[in-house]
Amino acid sequence: MSTVHLPSDLQDALTERLQATAPSRASAQVERLIENYRGTTPTAAPILRDAADAAAYAAYRMPATYAAVRSALGAFREQAGEWTPVTHLDLGGGTGAATWAVADAWPGGAHRSTVLDWSPAALALGRDLARDAEEEAVRRAEWTRAPLGGAPALPVTDLVTVSYVLGELTAADRASLIDAAVAATRGALVVAEPGTPEGYRRVIEARDRLIAAGLTVLAPCPHDGACPVTGTDWCHFAARVPRTSLHRQVKGGTLPYEDEKFSYVAAARAAAVPGAPAAARVVRHPQIRKGQVLLDLCTRDDGLNRTTVTKRHGAAYRAARDTAWGDAFEAGDTPGGGEAPELP
Ligand SMILES: C[S@@+](CC[C@H](N)C(=O)[O-])C[C@H]1O[C@@H](n2cnc3c(N)ncnc32)[C@H](O)[C@@H]1O
Known part of the structure; x- marks a missing residue:
C-alpha cells in the first residue's frame, strides 16, 4: 500500500479555510454525511446542501478521495507512458479532490481542468481552496454547476475522472454518465469508488461499459477479459493518508494516518494513449x-x-x-x- 501525501498547499488551504469552522460545526454535518454516504439510495438533490456541508466533506473526506484518485492515476501513468492530458473533465468533482490529483500526477500546469457538479456549495469551496494553489492547472480550473443525471452533454476532453460519484446515482444514471463520459473522452477515463463490495460492483459495471465501447483497461486489470474476482470477494486497494491535526479533530481517532480503501478502473483509447496493461x-x-x-x-x-x-x-x-x-x-x-x- 502506498502512502499518499496531500500536497502541502492543499493541506494549508484546508486548514486555513476550515480550522475555524470545521470542528464544532462540522461534527453534526459529518454525522449527517456519514449517514448519507452509508446509504445506497441515490438522492434527488445535492447531499452537499450548504457551505457547512461542503466544509465537512472537504475536512472529512477530501484527503482520502484525493489519495485514492492519486493512487489510481499513478498506476495509470505507469502503464500509459508519456501520454499527458491537455484537457480534463472532473465529473461530480465536488470540492476538487480529483482535480488536485490530476495536477499532481501531471505537474507543470499544461492542462485545463473543468469541474462539473450540481452542488454550488461544493463548487464554491473547491474554487476557494484552489485559489492559491501552486499548480497553475488547479488555480485556473473552471468550476461549473451541472446536473449529471439523464444523459448529460459533455464537452470533448482528453481525460475524464469520475471519483466517488457513481454511488450517488441511480443505475440508469450511472450507465448514462459512463456512456456520456466515454463519448466525451479522446484519451482516458478513470473511475474510483469506495473499496466496498458495492463500490467494486459499480466499478465493474463501468468497466464493462468502457470495454464494450472499445476502450482498453490499463489499470488495475492486466486484461480486458472478465474479472476473475467472484463470489463474495471484491477487488480493492488501499492508500495510506497521513492525518493532519484538522483531520484528527474532525474525524476523532488517534492514529496518525488513515487507510482509504478504494476500487478503480482506468481505461484509454488505444489510438490516443500508447500504453499497455501490466502482466x-x-x-x-x-x-x-x-x-x-x-x-x-x-x-x-x-x-x-x-x-x-x-x-x-x-x-x-x-x-x-x-x-x-x-x-x-x-x-x-x-x-x-x-x-x-x-x-x-
Ligand atoms: C462523494 S462526492 C465526491 C466528490 C469528489 N469527486 C471527490 O472525489 O471528493 C460526490 C459528488 O458528486 C456530486 N453529484 C452527485 N450526484 C450528482 C448529480 N446528479 N449531478 C451532479 N453532481 C452530482 C455531489 O454534489 C458531490 O460533489
Whole structure:
C-alpha cells in the first residue's frame, strides 16, 4: 500500500479555510454525511446542501478521495507512458479532490481542468481552496454547476475522472454518465469508488461499459477479459493518508494516518494513449516470510494466483520484497522471467 501525501498547499488551504469552522460545526454535518454516504439510495438533490456541508466533506473526506484518485492515476501513468492530458473533465468533482490529483500526477500546469457538479456549495469551496494553489492547472480550473443525471452533454476532453460519484446515482444514471463520459473522452477515463463490495460492483459495471465501447483497461486489470474476482470477494486497494491535526479533530481517532480503501478502473483509447496493461498486479498485501514472499497476483494469462518467490530466485525475490499491494508485477519480475514458480 502506498502512502499518499496531500500536497502541502492543499493541506494549508484546508486548514486555513476550515480550522475555524470545521470542528464544532462540522461534527453534526459529518454525522449527517456519514449517514448519507452509508446509504445506497441515490438522492434527488445535492447531499452537499450548504457551505457547512461542503466544509465537512472537504475536512472529512477530501484527503482520502484525493489519495485514492492519486493512487489510481499513478498506476495509470505507469502503464500509459508519456501520454499527458491537455484537457480534463472532473465529473461530480465536488470540492476538487480529483482535480488536485490530476495536477499532481501531471505537474507543470499544461492542462485545463473543468469541474462539473450540481452542488454550488461544493463548487464554491473547491474554487476557494484552489485559489492559491501552486499548480497553475488547479488555480485556473473552471468550476461549473451541472446536473449529471439523464444523459448529460459533455464537452470533448482528453481525460475524464469520475471519483466517488457513481454511488450517488441511480443505475440508469450511472450507465448514462459512463456512456456520456466515454463519448466525451479522446484519451482516458478513470473511475474510483469506495473499496466496498458495492463500490467494486459499480466499478465493474463501468468497466464493462468502457470495454464494450472499445476502450482498453490499463489499470488495475492486466486484461480486458472478465474479472476473475467472484463470489463474495471484491477487488480493492488501499492508500495510506497521513492525518493532519484538522483531520484528527474532525474525524476523532488517534492514529496518525488513515487507510482509504478504494476500487478503480482506468481505461484509454488505444489510438490516443500508447500504453499497455501490466502482466500482473498484486491484489493483496504481500506476505513476507523467512526467505520467501507470497504474492497474490491477478495475471493476464492465468487469472488469480498465488506465487511464492524465494531467496533462491535472486532478483525476483528482491523485486517481490519491494512490491506492495496494488503494484504492477511484470513477467520479468517473476523467477524464470514469466514462468510462475511452482506453489509450495
Ligand atoms: C462523494 S462526492 C465526491 C466528490 C469528489 N469527486 C471527490 O472525489 O471528493 C460526490 C459528488 O458528486 C456530486 N453529484 C452527485 N450526484 C450528482 C448529480 N446528479 N449531478 C451532479 N453532481 C452530482 C455531489 O454534489 C458531490 O460533489
